Amino acid sequence: MTTNADATPWDGHGDTVPDDGPGETVPEDRLTATADNEGIDAAVAAARRVISALLHAGGNTAAEMADVADRLDAVADYLDGHAPSREDRMVDMWSGEGVTRHDPVTGPENAIAPPLTLTGHPDGSVSGTTTLGMAYQGPPGYAHGGVSALLLDHSLGVANHWAGTSGITARLTLHYRRPTPLFEELTVRARCTAVDGRKIHTEGTIAAGDTTYVTAEGLFIRKFVPLPS
C-alpha cells in the first residue's frame, strides 16, 4: 500500500507535507480549466447569469416570461444549428491535454458548474474556492446537500489525478457537519490518502475559514470505463 496519510486523520487544511506521496516534488498547478471570458466561456457565463436571474425573479414579477422563453429558445435554436453531431462532439470534448472543459463542477463550458477551479499543491492536496448562489439552494439560505456531494465527488477525482492515479467512484460517504451557506466563499479541498492495489482512498472537505461544513471519504477503483454502445 502506498499512503500519504499522516498518523492523524487529515484535517483538510493541506498544511502537512507527507514523507512520501506523489505531490512531494511537484509544483503548484492549475488542474482544471480556467474560463477565458471569451468565446463560449463568455456565453456560458452569461447563461449562468440567466439561470440565476430566473431564480431571483421568480414567477410573480412583471417580467414577460413568454418573451424571455422565446428569446432563449431562439438562442438554443441558433446554437443547435451550428452544433456538430453528438457523436463528433463526444470525441471532440474528450480530446486535448486531459483537462476537461465541460464537466458540471469545473467546466467553463457547462453553465451548471458553479464553476470551481482546482489547484494542486506540493503536499499532494488540491483546493479551490467557489461561491454558491440561489441555483444551488437546499434548505433556506443553505447549499443543497447533493450539491456539496457533487463538488466533493469531483474534487476527490481531481485529487486522484494530482496523485498520479485515477479511478471511478465505487463508494462515496458524505458527513454533513453544519449547513453550508450560500453566497459565501467556500473552500473545497481534497487529497488522495492511500492507494492499495486497485483501490484508491481519497478524502475531502468543504469549509470556510476554520469552519468545516462537509467532509467526504471516497473509494475509487482503477478501471477502464467502456464507451457506451
Add this chain to the structure above:
Amino acid sequence: MTTNADATPWDGHGDTVPDDGPGETVPEDRLTATADNEGIDAAVAAARRVISALLHAGGNTAAEMADVADRLDAVADYLDGHAPSREDRMVDMWSGEGVTRHDPVTGPENAIAPPLTLTGHPDGSVSGTTTLGMAYQGPPGYAHGGVSALLLDHSLGVANHWAGTSGITARLTLHYRRPTPLFEELTVRARCTAVDGRKIHTEGTIAAGDTTYVTAEGLFIRKFVPLPS
C-alpha cells in the same frame, strides 16, 4: 423505533407493501412541482435548452459566441430589472403549500434541475423518471457520480416527507455499482426505512429496467435549520 423495512433489504423496486409505515393508506400523489410549460416554467425550460445547446455546440463551431453572450446577458439584465430583492424573494420562494419550485433537482424554476418529478406510492416509496443529458456527464457517455448523489440526496429527502417526517442530511453513502448512462430514461426510487427518535434512515436507487446503477443510504436528523444571519 418505527420501521417499514422488510426483513430483507429493500430492493428499490417499491413492489412490497410493508405491514406498517406511513404510506399504507395514502393514495399515490405527486410530491414535487410539475412544470406547466407556461410563464417562468417555459422560460426555464428554454434556459435548459441553452445550457445543453452550448455543450453540444462546444467552442469549435462557427457560432458567433460573442453575440450569444450578448443576447444571454440582455435576458439576464432584463430579468434582474424585474426581480424583487433577494430578501423578499427568499421569503416568497419558500411560501406556499410545501412543494418547492426552485430546488436544483425537481424545480421547474431551476434550469440546473434535470428536472425530476417524484410521485409517492401507497407502499411508502417515492419514484420518478428523468433522462440526463450532456450537462450531467462524468465519464464519457455516463452520468457524473456527483449528479447521481444530487438526485439521490434530494429523493431521500422527499421520501422522508412522504413518510410524514423530515430532517437534514447528516450522512449520505453512495454505492456506485455500474456507470449510469446518459440519454436513457432512469428511474429514481427512495423510501424511508426507519425512524429512531431524531434519526431517520432512508434508502434509494437509480436504475433502468432491471439494472441498478447506484444505491444510497442516508441518515437524516430531525432538526430546525436556523435562517442565516
